[in-house]
Amino acid sequence: MIASTPAENRPPHIWFEVSLLMSFAFERKKMSRSKLVYTALAAIAIMAGLLYYSGRDAAPQEADPARLAELEALKTGDMKKLVLHKSPQPVSTASYETEAGGEATLADHKGKTILLNFWATWCAPCRKEMPMLAELQAEYGGEDFEVITVATGRNDPAAMKRFFEEIGVDNLPLHRDPSSAVAREMGVLGLPATVLIDESGDEIARLLGDAHWSSDSAKAIIEALLPEG
Known part of the structure; x- marks a missing residue:
C-alpha cells in the first residue's frame, strides 16, 4: 500500500528523476512500444517507492x-x-x-x-x-x-x-x-x-x-x- 503524503512534504527530486527517466525513454526512437510501457511502469514503481519511504511515520517511541x-x-x-x-x-x-x-x-x-x-x-x-x-x-x-x-x-x-x-x-x-x-x-x-x-x-x-x-x-x-x- 502506498503511503499518501502532502505534496509540500514530497521530496522535489522524485519528480525530477522520474521525468528525466521518461524523457530518456521517449527520445529513443527505436525503442519498441512494449519497452516504453515497461519503462513507464518502472518509473512509476520507483516514484511509489520513494514516496512510501519519504512518507513513513517514525517508529513508535518505546516506553521508559x-x-x-x-x-x-x-x-x-x-x-x-x-x-x-x-x-x-x-x-x-x-x-x-x-x-x-x-x-x-x-x-x-x-x-x-x-x-x-x-x-x-x-x-x-x-x-x-x-x-x-x-x-x-x-x-x-x-x-x-x-x-x-x-x-x-x-x-x-x-x-x-x-x-x-x-x-x-x-x-x-x-x-x-x-x-x-x-x-x-x-x-x-x-x-x-x-x-x-x-x-x-x-x-x-x-x-x-x-x-x-x-x-x-x-x-x-x-x-x-x-x-x-
Whole structure:
C-alpha cells in the first residue's frame, strides 16, 4: 500500500528523476512500444517507492524501561495477567454509541488515564468483575482517571440497564459497540477484556479475562499511572 503524503512534504527530486527517466525513454526512437510501457511502469514503481519511504511515520517511541519495571513490580495476584506494552499502541478510531444516544471515540478522552472495559450482558465473568471496576471509578474517577465500559456486540439497552441494576452498579456508563467496530479494531477476541490507555490516548497495557480490579495491586498500578499530587 502506498503511503499518501502532502505534496509540500514530497521530496522535489522524485519528480525530477522520474521525468528525466521518461524523457530518456521517449527520445529513443527505436525503442519498441512494449519497452516504453515497461519503462513507464518502472518509473512509476520507483516514484511509489520513494514516496512510501519519504512518507513513513517514525517508529513508535518505546516506553521508559524504568517505568515499566516499576509497574511490573506492582503486579501481584490477578494483576500478573496484565500485559504491559514496551511501546504504546494506537487505539481504535471507530465510534461507539454513548449511553445518551450520541457517538464518541476514544480520542475524546485524551488528557486522562482511561481503563477501557469491553463486556457483554451474556458474559458471566463480566458480572463478577464489574462491581470492582465501579469501585475503582468511585475511588479514582475524576479529571485524571475514568473507567469506560463498552458493551460490544448485540446488547439490548434494556438488558444492559438490568445487568447493572442486578449487580448494584450505578456509576459506570452504558456505552455500546453494536457492530463490534471498536473491539475489532483493537483485536479483542474474548470477553471481558480491559485496556489501559494513557493520557496521550495510546494503549499501554491489556488484561484478558476477569480480574480483581479492586485489589491493592490494581489500585497501586492505577495510582502509579496518575499524576503525582
